[in-house]
Amino acid sequence: MRIPILKLHDYLLISIQTEMDDNTAIQFQEDLLDKIHTTGASGVVIDLTSVEIIDSFIAKVLGDVVTMSDLMGAKVVLTGIQPAVAVTLIDLGIHLKDVPTALDLEQGLIKLHQELGE
Numbered sequence: 001m002r003i004p005i006l007k008l009h010d011y012l013l014i015s016i017q018t019e020m021d022d023n024t025a026i027q028f029q030e031d032l033l034d035k036i037h038t039t040g041a042s043g044v045v046i047d048l049t050s051v052e053i054i055d056s057f058i059a060k061v062l063g064d065v066v067t068m069s070d071l072m073g074a075k076v077v078l079t080g081i082q083p084a085v086a087v088t089l090i091d092l093g094i095h096l097k098d099v100p101t102a103l104d105l106e107q108g109l110i111k112l113h114q115e116l117g118e
Contacts, residue, residue, distance in 0.1 A: 011045060012045070014046045026061065037072065042073065045077050046079070047104070049079065052082050054089075059092050066078075078100075
């Protein structure tokens with residue numbers, strides 16, 4: 001299953017609406033990096049509102065996606081992180097302290113706009 005990646009101006013918007021398995025996570029990583037490369041997107045909002053639990057592999061892929069996107073010049077904002085997901089990320093040592101977060105997609109777009117100084 002592929003996770004849709006929408007383009008809005010210079011941003012990419014992703015709303016993960018399903019629990020991810022390992023293959024979906026790897027496909028998402030590849031798709032997002034390819035989309036950043038082909039569109040020249042300057043920012044990415046990843047909405048995790050529907051994700052209630054993640055395992056260690058998915059958490060690592062999520063951390064890697066943020067780092068890789070940054071290396072490609074696209075700032076990432078995470079939105080809608082559920083309490084169990086936040087606990088899992090910290091328990092696994094995946095600290096996203098330099099990654100802006102917001103409560104929902106709308107606030108995430110505002111935060112991304114501020115982060116990019118636009």
